[in-house]
Amino acid sequence: MAGTGVFSDILDGDVYKYYADGEWKKSSSGKTVAIINPSTRKTQYKVQACTQEEVNKVMESAKTAQKSWAKTPLWKRAELLHKAAAILKEHKAPIAECLVKEIAKPAKDAITEVVRSGDLISYTAEEGVRILGEGKFLVSDSFPGNQRTKYCLTSKIPLGVILAIPPFNYPVNLAASKIAPALIAGNSLVLKPPTQGAVSALHMVHCFHLAGFPKGLISCVTGKGSEIGDFLTMHPGVNCISFTGGDTGITISKKAGMIPLQMELGGKDACIVLEDADLDLVAANIIKGGFSYSGQRCTAVKVVLVMESVADVLVEKLKAKVVKLTVGAPEDDCDITPVVSESSANFIEGLVKDAKEKGATFCQEYKRDGNLIWPLLLDNVRPDMRIAWEEPFGPVLPVIRINSIEEGIHHCNASNFGLQGCVFTKDVNKAILISDAMETGTVQINSAPARGPDHFPFQGLKDSGIGSQGVTNSINMMTKIKSTVINLPTPSYTMG
Secondary structure: OOOOHHHHHHEEOOEEOEEEOOEEEOOOOOOEEEEEOOOOOOEEEEEEOOOHHHHHHHHHHHHHHHHHHOOOOHHHHHHHHHHHHHHHHHOHHHHHHHHHHHHOOOHHHHHHHHHHHHHHHHHHHHHHHHHHOOOEEEEHHHOOOOOOOEEEEEEEEEOOEEEEEOOOOOOOHHHHHHHHHHHHOOOEEEEOOOOOOHHHHHHHHHHHHHHOOOOOOEEEOOOOHHHHHHHHHOOOOOOEEEEEOOOHHHHHHHHOOOOOEEEEOOOOOEEEEOOOOOHHHHHHHHHHHHHHHHHOOOOOOOEEEEEHHHHHHHHHHHHHHHOOOOEOOHHHOOOEOOOOOHHHHHHHHHHHHHHHHOOOEEOOOOOEEOOEEOOEEEEOOOOOOHHHOOOOOOOEEEEEEEOOHHHHHHHHHHOOOOOEEEEEOOOHHHHHHHHHHOOOOEEEEOOOOOOOOOOOOEEOOHHHEEOEEOHHHHHHHOEEEEEEEEEOOOOOOOOO
16 A cells, blocks of 8 residues: 555655655645545645755755766666666555546556556666767868867766656656656756655655665655745756646746756647548547546647548547446546546536537537546537637547648647647558648657657647657756867878
8 A cells, every 4th residue: 555565654644755865754844735636525645845945955965966976887877777667666556556546547557657657767777878878989170171180079968956847647657757867867856746646756756765876866845836836946956857747837948047948738639530541440549549547648639620521420430439438436447537636627617618608519418526527529619619729638529620631730730739649541641741731749640649658759849848758868858968179289090
């Protein structure tokens, strides 16, 4: 169970501690933050409400620890990461339990997230040894007007202290995707987990503690964003921010100053369906892409743009699959579970009401019980409806009927988001042309949008983000180039 056995050190009474200087600590504030179970809508866990002074101490420790860690051999860094990954996977059950109770993730998916995170950490360790074990050697006479009198040696060096802020929907996996690249690259890391998902993240951090990472290298501070959010993101001790979440990231980007940023800020992922598409394949992917984890994924299908000539057939296939989705508790592994909070449910309901008032066709009756919203397909959605543009982050999927490919591309590109999209067609030439025209970071051809596998590049355009993720890109982003130039008194040519 969570907070017991090897995890007993992280719990004090009914309040989880924060992690700093290699120890689990209680905040001097004496305050806590409640974590509400989305299913019961009652307090499930409590975490420390850290103070700004505690953040200052964490940053100082992180800076000191990083200097020593940067001198640690690559193979040793990788060895510790492999050890942490193994411990994480060994203790997947209590961490998955937290995911079920904190964010209502279906039990099977919760286990998958933990195991996937362990695999990601190990892969990053291996990839980091390869990437960071190589440098470049340049000679000066390749540039016009120069003799071979200069040898330039380049290597990748750590940035310093990385601030990682993962989202509620994947608090373990998207924390691991930031922690592992930072550590293998020689950085220290400060983790600020989301409130919903904080206890899952704290359990994961304890796996790094058990692996034997140096004190101060990894820290995890919990608390209210209103009290320590800006203080963290604007802290002079932070050398890089990796953030996944909503439009809060735009605010962070404006305040952060001259440091590298890695931002993934959501999407309105469009699914364009052409006349020649395999509609059974399309329907299966739309259901999986639109409704898995109740649609609470940045890469969920958020709008279907289907050619009018096949729209009736596709909608009927979708309706037949929607009624088969199971609805209920995450403990029961239901397909549709409660959304993360009452405010999220209220927002989704607002989009649904707007669509109803403006004439959308409801393929199912809208039904809600607390935070649990039954899956809903909306047909004949028009561009004047909010659901056509806004990200519901819930189990509600709009269908817009289009009369041309150009109309579908135009709707996709008119969005302020540009994370992912997908195209379904048997014509590979059309698929490539549409992919090139779509203003998104990734386009999936004949499959629903997806972030994985975790080593694939993952990036967004426009308001969907800054920079690129994926194992290799994250390692590179969390380093900078250092050059050393050897100057020779006379030109020297190999075998000359």
